[in-house]
Amino acid sequence: MNDSxxxxxxxxxxxxxxxxxxxxxxVEYVDNKRQRAVLAGLLVxxxxxxxxxxxxxxxxxxxxxxxxRAALPGGMEWVRxxxxxxxxxxxxxxxxxxVAVGPDGTIWCLSEHxxxxxxxxxxxxxxxxxxxxxxxxxxxxxxxxxxxFVADYGGQIIHFKPDGSAAATWSVELPSELDVKxxxxxxxAAKGVAVFTLDDQILAKFGTRGQGKDxxxxxxxxxxxxxxxxxxxxxxxxxKAFTSVGRPLWVAGEAPDRTKPGAGDIRSADTSNAxxxxxxxxxxxxxxxxxxVDAFKFQIIALDPSTGQVAHDSSKHKxxxxxxxxxxxxxxYPTGISYDRTRDWFVxxxxxxxxxxxxxxxxSGGGALSRVAGTFSLPMxxxxxxxxxxxxxxxxxxxxxRRDLRQRLTxxxx
Numbered sequence: 001m002n003d004s005x006x007x008x009x010x011x012x013x014x015x016x017x018x019x020x021x022x023x024x025x026x027v028e029y030v031d032n033k034r035q036r037a038v039l040a041g042l043l044v045x046x047x048x049x050x051x052x053x054x055x056x057x058x059x060x061x062x063x064x065x066x067x068x069r070a071a072l073p074g075g076m077e078w079v080r081x082x083x084x085x086x087x088x089x090x091x092x093x094x095x096x097x098x099v100a101v102g103p104d105g106t107i108w109c110l111s112e113h114x115x116x117x118x119x120x121x122x123x124x125x126x127x128x129x130x131x132x133x134x135x136x137x138x139x140x141x142x143x144x145x146x147x148x149f150v151a152d153y154g155g156q157i158i159h160f161k162p163d164g165s166a167a168a169t170w171s172v173e174l175p176s177e178l179d180v181k182x183x184x185x186x187x188x189a190a191k192g193v194a195v196f197t198l199d200d201q202i203l204a205k206f207g208t209r210g211q212g213k214d215x216x217x218x219x220x221x222x223x224x225x226x227x228x229x230x231x232x233x234x235x236x237x238x239x240k241a242f243t244s245v246g247r248p249l250w251v252a253g254e255a256p257d258r259t260k261p262g263a264g265d266i267r268s269a270d271t272s273n274a275x276x277x278x279x280x281x282x283x284x285x286x287x288x289x290x291x292x293v294d295a296f297k298f299q300i301i302a303l304d305p306s307t308g309q310v311a312h313d314s315s316k317h318k319x320x321x322x323x324x325x326x327x328x329x330x331x332x333y334p335t336g337i338s339y340d341r342t343r344d345w346f347v348x349x350x351x352x353x354x355x356x357x358x359x360x361x362x363x364s365g366g367g368a369l370s371r372v373a374g375t376f377s378l379p380m381x382x383x384x385x386x387x388x389x390x391x392x393x394x395x396x397x398x399x400x401x402r403r404d405l406r407q408r409l410t411x412x413x414x
Contacts, residue, residue: 076321082355096354099281106120106162139188151175176190177232184196204246221292223282281334283337285339290302299322335349346358
């Protein structure tokens with residue numbers, strides 16, 4: 001209801017001269033509480049609808065065969081599988097031997113020993129490089145600048161820029177794996193280990209082929225830290241730790257007895273109680289643990305870097321994950337692994353299944369923000385935009401409500 005109070009000179013109403021005229025009108029604030037309640041209700045309903053649609057989009061983008069987390073051995077969590085960079089048969093991965101994650105999350109891998117393929121973190125194709133040089137590409141590493149380094153078993157290390165152009169090469173006898181950090185290239189070769197700089201200065205070189213503590217037999221995994229080197233002595237079924245100059249620290253696992261009949265075939269021995277059967281690619285996680293894949297155990301295994309013993313998770317269970325199979329979350333002769341610290345996940349070269357698998361394991365050291373960063377793929381991000389806009393609208397509506405309330409209280413003040 002509107003009430004008016006008008007005061008004016010009576011003579012002025014008749015057109016006569018008199019004191020200065022003024023008109024004062026006070027209008028009572030009209031309460032639109034019902035309209036605001038309806039608007040708020042509509043915004044809440046819209047917000048819930050968008051949440052529901054987003055949930056179903058995520059469900060639709062998840063493959064029907066995706067396993068439940070509880071169904072995977074050891075509590076491992078499957079994120080996605082990557083089979084190729086296109087739909088044609090010649091655009092599918094073939095026996096990927098190794099994988100490396102770049103600083104921006106780019107997943108680099110080797111396919112069929114001759115093709116280098118890069119994928120975005122969501123699994124979409126980014127780049128395909130088919131070098132004109134190279135006999136058998138076995139290992140791959142990416143440094144802090146995003147540069148790519150490949151071990152060519154034919155006798156060289158090849159340095160590629162992020163755009164795929166070759167930058168440099170180094171001659172190394174039969175290299176199978178490498179790790180590049182802080183300008184140092186650590187190489188595991190058939191007969192030993194070498195560490196050198198980008199300008200070809202040798203920092204360490206040690207080992208021969210054999211079964212001794214400082215000997216190797218076709219190692220296919222190497223990790224370097226500021227003061228240590230860790231090597232998967234693959235054919236000897238062992239993992240070893242050394243100082244940065246090659247002094248032995250510890251050896252985990254037992255080498256096979258080559259004197260026994262049939263010992264030449266590594267798969268013929270009884271290794272059911274051994275910690276490793278064929279340890280291959282290796283990396284470190286957010287807690288500093290060594291994490292490797294064992295091709296014949298079909299598993300991911302986390303080790304204590306100070307002893308080489310199998311680590312334990314928060315539930316005191318052994319940190320061993322995976323099993324043999326072709327379904328998502330299972331492995332067939334995996335040979336390479338790399339860790340994405342930003343997203344707290346591992347990418348595994350699932351060689352026998354012709355694919356890469358992105359998985360998470362308990363106790364890897366990544367926080368909640370790391371997992372959130374890896375959860376939202378492109379379809380989810382598309383629906384996050386209207387959700388954010390709606391949230392902004394709700395905040396603005398709340399601010400307007402408070403402003404209107406202040407105006408109402410001011411209007412009613414004497």
